[in-house]
Structure formats: structure tokens, C-alpha cells
Amino acid sequence: MDATSWARGLWRRVTDPVDWPRRRLLWECLLAAVLALLVGWGELAGGHGLLRSAGAAVGVAVLSLVRRGLPVTTLVAVSVLSAVTDAAELVLPLAAWSAGRRIDGVLKALGAFGTSLVLYVGLSLWTQQRSAPFLLVLGTLFFLVFAVVPGLASRYWTQRRTLLQTLQERNAHLLRERQMIAGQARMRERQRIAQDMHDSLGHQLALIAVQTGALEVDRELTGRQREAVAVLRQASVAAMHELREVVGILKDGTLGEDSGAEPPARVVAGIGGLVDSAVAAGMRVTLERSGEARPLAPAVDHAGYRIVQEGLTNAYKHAPGTPITVAVRFEPDSLVVEVANGPAGPDGPVRSEEAVSGGQGLTGLRERARLVGGIIFAGPVEGGFRLAGMLPYGSGEARATFVDTEDDLRQQPAWGTPGEGGPVIDRLDPREEFKDIMSTRKSNGCVIGCGIALLILVGLAALAFLALGKTIEETDKAMLDRSVYDSVKVGEPEQRVRDRLPSGKSVFTADLKDKGPAQPAGASCLSLLSSEGSKGTEDTVFRFCFKDGKLIEKREFDVQN
Structure with missing residues (x-):
């Protein structure tokens, strides 16, 4: 390698853009200037000449700037400079801290600090023309405190930060992997449920539609009976279309394959048709609309329709003949749909034998509203009953919740399309594993770090005690x-x-x-x-x-x- 290539490589190492952002460059230059001034002033105060003081200041400034790119060279050079000057010891902890975190390999770091220790102690004894064991112990103690301890602390801190980043990456990878697995499991389960629904309910609904269609053209039926059969046939056909749509959504999140190009009518825009059907069936229903219509997320649009449908069904079963009011209000921040009926007539509610109910309608509505971040209110009011839902407009994407609160109102994480995964609730959640790992690593790291620090402190205290005793002894022999x-x-x-x-x-x-x-x-x-x-x-x-x-x-x- 020629001198030019070596110089270019050295320059790239010193001026690495990763280590030298603009703010860091300003800080490093300011630090180098302050250290240079302190060292130069210290040399002048020690009675040394201007040329030596200026040289020491320039050397300290250069070493401070290149310590990040040349940690070993900087550590050795600062150790030598600290031994032959009076004020360069100020830079020794800084160079040791930088070298401790940037020297790769334990043996290389041990060699760098060992060489620096030998040079520092040897040159200190040579410049002072003394070779007493006392000065040897004192110089070693000084280097251990102001160089080895900062280097060990820096190395430990860097390794712990690297371990933390590695664990965070591992945690993120486990989360993504588990979400993918959970999404695939959900997709397979949805496909199985959709297949069972298609094979069982689809067959029964198709049979009902065929039988009612044949019965509708029977000449022996009266006009009133033929109208009732027509209503049954239309209901069965509508139920079959709904089933296909649900099956399609369960399979891959799209409408059923037989739904055609027309959008489904079971949305907020179809509430008017739902009210017209109820009126045709003999119910006393009025529809009130307010606010400017806004585009809704598919899940919100469908939930609003289902709330009105469930409210009309419950009113028909439990309070037949009472006036019913359906309200659709587009508020500034949410859609409000409401179904309210008056008190039941003199005949009272329909008995359970006459009106079959699974008892899961309101529970299903609450879950549906919670999935889009909304809330449901259902309860008696002024002698009647009121069912209302507040649904946020959203951004066009369905939402999911995995909390037990009912009054959430759009505080849930986003839910992706089926199969893409999403929030996963599992007792073996990697986030919990990550917390356990970090607590274990942190406790182990703290124990090891505290143990090493304690050993170092005990050793330094012993050396300091010996040095103090030796200093007192040497002073008593020399002072009069x-x-x-x-x-x-x-x-x-x-x-x-x-x-x-x-x-x-x-x-x-x-x-x-x-x-x-x-x-x-x-x-x-x-x-x-x-x-x-x-x-x-x-x-x-x-x-x-x-x-x-x-x-x-x-x-x-x-x-x-």
C-alpha cells in the first residue's frame, strides 16, 4: 500500500460521516479548543516556554479530534503526552472513554491499555529521574483511576446498549412472525367456518327459496296467502345473498362470488328501504335524517344498518303496534343511529313462545360497534325502549379492539385486512417475553457490573490506602x-x-x-x-x-x- 492510499484511508476513518454529523462536528471542535486552551495555560503556569505550551495545546486539539477514528493511536499518544507534560492528563479520561467503546476485541483493548500504562509510568519515572517503587505505585494508581476505569465503564455501557438493540430487533422479529402465524390461523379458521356455513345454511336457504317460489304460484292459495308466501320467498332470497356476502368476507375479506357488481343494500344508505319494508309489514315507523351525509368505512356503514335492523326487530317482537322512530344523524365527529319505541300496548310484550329470541342481538351489536371503535346504548326510556349507536367516521379502514371496556370510541389500534395479522393477544406474547428477558438481562448485567465495579473500587481503595501511607512515610523521612x-x-x-x-x-x-x-x-x-x-x-x-x-x-x- 503506497503512502497516498494509506493517507486516504486514514482521512476516511477520521472524517467518517456517520461519526461526524454537523452538530457533532461543532461540539467536537468546541471541545478540542477548550482542552487545548486548558493544557496550554497549564504548561505556561508550570514555568515552561511558549513553544512547548503551544505544541502541547496543538497536540491535544488534534488528538481530541481524531480520537473517534483512531482510538488506539489516540490513547497511546495521550498517555505519552500526559507523562511528559504537566496538564495533558485532562485529556486522558476522554481518550480512554472513546477507546474503551471503539476498540474491537478484548485482547486488542487489553494490549492498548497495557501499552499505554507502561508508557505512561515509564516516561513519568524517566522525566522525573526517579525510580522509587512509591512513584511506580502512584503512577499506576493514577492511570487505573483516570484511564482504565473510564475505559471499562465505556465498554460496558456500549455492550449493554448493543445487547438492548439486539433484543429489540429480536422482539420485533418475533412479533412480526407471530402476527403472520396468527393471521394465517385466522384465515384458515374463517375459511373453515365459511365452508360450513355455505354447505349447511346455504343448502337450507336455497331449499326454502325454491319451495316458497313453487308455493307462490299455487292456484289454491288466496291472494293474502300468496302475498305472505312472496314475503317469505323474498326474505329467503335476501338471506341467501347475505350468507354469500358473509361467506365471502370470511374467506378473503371481499363480497361473495355471486353478489354481482351491485353494492350490498345493507348499509346506512339502505336504511330507508329497511323502514319501507317495516311499514309494508304493518309497523308504525318514521325515519328522521339530519346532517350532511359523509363517506363511511365499510364496517361502520354495515354496523349502522345492523343497529337499525336489530332495533326494528326487537321493537316488533317486544312492543308490537307501538310507534317507532328511526333517526340517522351525521354529527361533526361521528355517525349516530337510533331506534326508539314507545311503551308496549295493552296486550303487553309477546311471550317467548310466540317470539323466538336468541338473546345475543345486543351483545353482537356491542361487539360490532366495539370493532369499529364505537359505543352502543340500549335501555328503557320514558316507558319505551331506545337503542342507539355512536360510530366514528374513521379513515376508511376497519378497527379492532382487544380491551374489555365498552366506551372506547376510537382508541384502538388499526386492524388490517384478513390474513395480514394484527394485534395478537397471547399469554406467550413476545412483548412479555422481551420484558422478562430484559429484566433478567438487566438484573444479571447489574449484578456483574456492580461486582466488577466493586472489585475495582476495592482494589483502588487498597492502592490508595497504601499510597497514602507510603506518602506519609516518605514525607516524615524528608521534612524538617x-x-x-x-x-x-x-x-x-x-x-x-x-x-x-x-x-x-x-x-x-x-x-x-x-x-x-x-x-x-x-x-x-x-x-x-x-x-x-x-x-x-x-x-x-x-x-x-x-x-x-x-x-x-x-x-x-x-x-x-
């Missing part, structure tokens, strides 16, 4: 109070002086031997730091020089820290 320094007199025996002073064998005094004024020839000197603290960028040093078993010099001077 001014009052003790003033009380020591030149010429005192060496052993008496050393008994009053710390040992000086500390990591904090390791680099003081070559600093300050020249030591007396042939003398052995002990350098200690003042317990008063630093003076800006300088530390106060107390030096004691011994020769021939006596203190020959004590001196105070300042050194750069």
Missing part, C-alpha cells in the same frame, strides 16, 4: 521543622544531631544531592525539605554537613521544585 533546624548548633556531635533529624532517605530528597551550593570537601551531607511548604516554584532545603564525627556546617537555600 524550622524550630529543629534552629536548635541544631555547628560543632555538635554527629550522632546527637542525626538522632534529632529524619533519616532523609526519601524519594522527595533523592534529587537534592546535586542541587544548591557546593558541599565542603570530604564532608557527608544530609538534605531535608522544610515543612513550611513550597514558595511558588521553589522549595526550601536544610542541609547538614558532617566531618570527623561533628557537624561542620548547616545551611538553608532554595531550589526549583
Whole structure:
């Protein structure tokens, strides 16, 4: 691969459009600028030159911008920069977070973080010219807290989000599959029911139509009898057409094959014919219409017709001879159909022996209205009885409901055509399975994550405790109070002086031997730091020089820290 191809590949990785939308680009540039300013200011405050501060700021800005496309390179480079500068540690958690979620493979991530740890600790010791175990532990602890912990947290969060997305996709796939299976099962059951209805009821209705047709032309019948037989024949023919339509809808959602091109009359527009038939049969029925007619969904249109048909049938059976009012009102938001009759006559309701009733008419109407998102009211009113239905206009598609409430009024999910599936109610619904899986995964993930976090925190606490104890120990060996320094007199025996002073064998005094004024020839000197603290960028040093078993010099001077 030549240099040009490598450069182009690197550029594509850094400027990947998926990772760089416009809003993200603005945010990344702002973040890089802020980090660069902080690091540059920190280097200047540490007493470094302008050139080094500017270089560190530019390096941090570049690494911040390329961390998404080059996570391993960025992590290693930031670790090196943090070891050789004073303020680049600000970028280390950010680079570790980005690398933890974007490095593919556990071994690769382990290698990247391990290499970064070795480089960070090694360069820190080299730049400070110290190799004490204390600094090794302190540097390792710092890297674990500000690099490894953010990387692990980022990796865990990313893996959990990926698992959640996978489970959601699986759940959606199971839902679609189950809906398809349920739709096919419904279609097969509808076809079986339609076939049974066609074979049984169709044959009986056809036989009734043929027999009544033959009886109608019998010369021995009177005119009144012939009219009654004609009504029976027309009813049987109409029932046979209805049966074919129902069979067709059950099979594939269309009208029966023998229905012809004419639309069915059992719709709201056919209510007038239904009222005329009732009047012809001797019923006292009036029809009232109001509002501007609007197009209706097929299921709504048919439900409105069935409500009026059921209301007239019930009024004829239970309150014969009473005046009946049929109202069809096109309201702004719904269609209202109503059948109301007055109180029953002196003869009272027809006995059950005279009027056969299955008792399922109103139940069927409520279910039919509920399927289109409407409601049904049925009950006594002013001595009579009133049956009314409120049906939403809808968008031309039938609706379905799978709740137990009656007053729903268009709050149900859409129902597709037969065979396409739809809402499925099942105790083994994949949505419930998904909830169980997510609760189990979440609990397991929380337990594992909390366990890992607890182990890390315990380890870090132990390291912090050891580092704190070691720091206190090293400080006690290197620090001296001014009052003790003033009380020591030149010429005192060496052993008496050393008994009053710390040992000086500390990591904090390791680099003081070559600093300050020249030591007396042939003398052995002990350098200690003042317990008063630093003076800006300088530390106060107390030096004691011994020769021939006596203190020959004590001196105070300042050194750069």
C-alpha cells in the first residue's frame, strides 16, 4: 500500500460521516479548543516556554479530534503526552472513554491499555529521574483511576446498549412472525367456518327459496296467502345473498362470488328501504335524517344498518303496534343511529313462545360497534325502549379492539385486512417475553457490573490506602521543622544531631544531592525539605554537613521544585 492510499484511508476513518454529523462536528471542535486552551495555560503556569505550551495545546486539539477514528493511536499518544507534560492528563479520561467503546476485541483493548500504562509510568519515572517503587505505585494508581476505569465503564455501557438493540430487533422479529402465524390461523379458521356455513345454511336457504317460489304460484292459495308466501320467498332470497356476502368476507375479506357488481343494500344508505319494508309489514315507523351525509368505512356503514335492523326487530317482537322512530344523524365527529319505541300496548310484550329470541342481538351489536371503535346504548326510556349507536367516521379502514371496556370510541389500534395479522393477544406474547428477558438481562448485567465495579473500587481503595501511607512515610523521612533546624548548633556531635533529624532517605530528597551550593570537601551531607511548604516554584532545603564525627556546617537555600 503506497503512502497516498494509506493517507486516504486514514482521512476516511477520521472524517467518517456517520461519526461526524454537523452538530457533532461543532461540539467536537468546541471541545478540542477548550482542552487545548486548558493544557496550554497549564504548561505556561508550570514555568515552561511558549513553544512547548503551544505544541502541547496543538497536540491535544488534534488528538481530541481524531480520537473517534483512531482510538488506539489516540490513547497511546495521550498517555505519552500526559507523562511528559504537566496538564495533558485532562485529556486522558476522554481518550480512554472513546477507546474503551471503539476498540474491537478484548485482547486488542487489553494490549492498548497495557501499552499505554507502561508508557505512561515509564516516561513519568524517566522525566522525573526517579525510580522509587512509591512513584511506580502512584503512577499506576493514577492511570487505573483516570484511564482504565473510564475505559471499562465505556465498554460496558456500549455492550449493554448493543445487547438492548439486539433484543429489540429480536422482539420485533418475533412479533412480526407471530402476527403472520396468527393471521394465517385466522384465515384458515374463517375459511373453515365459511365452508360450513355455505354447505349447511346455504343448502337450507336455497331449499326454502325454491319451495316458497313453487308455493307462490299455487292456484289454491288466496291472494293474502300468496302475498305472505312472496314475503317469505323474498326474505329467503335476501338471506341467501347475505350468507354469500358473509361467506365471502370470511374467506378473503371481499363480497361473495355471486353478489354481482351491485353494492350490498345493507348499509346506512339502505336504511330507508329497511323502514319501507317495516311499514309494508304493518309497523308504525318514521325515519328522521339530519346532517350532511359523509363517506363511511365499510364496517361502520354495515354496523349502522345492523343497529337499525336489530332495533326494528326487537321493537316488533317486544312492543308490537307501538310507534317507532328511526333517526340517522351525521354529527361533526361521528355517525349516530337510533331506534326508539314507545311503551308496549295493552296486550303487553309477546311471550317467548310466540317470539323466538336468541338473546345475543345486543351483545353482537356491542361487539360490532366495539370493532369499529364505537359505543352502543340500549335501555328503557320514558316507558319505551331506545337503542342507539355512536360510530366514528374513521379513515376508511376497519378497527379492532382487544380491551374489555365498552366506551372506547376510537382508541384502538388499526386492524388490517384478513390474513395480514394484527394485534395478537397471547399469554406467550413476545412483548412479555422481551420484558422478562430484559429484566433478567438487566438484573444479571447489574449484578456483574456492580461486582466488577466493586472489585475495582476495592482494589483502588487498597492502592490508595497504601499510597497514602507510603506518602506519609516518605514525607516524615524528608521534612524538617524550622524550630529543629534552629536548635541544631555547628560543632555538635554527629550522632546527637542525626538522632534529632529524619533519616532523609526519601524519594522527595533523592534529587537534592546535586542541587544548591557546593558541599565542603570530604564532608557527608544530609538534605531535608522544610515543612513550611513550597514558595511558588521553589522549595526550601536544610542541609547538614558532617566531618570527623561533628557537624561542620548547616545551611538553608532554595531550589526549583
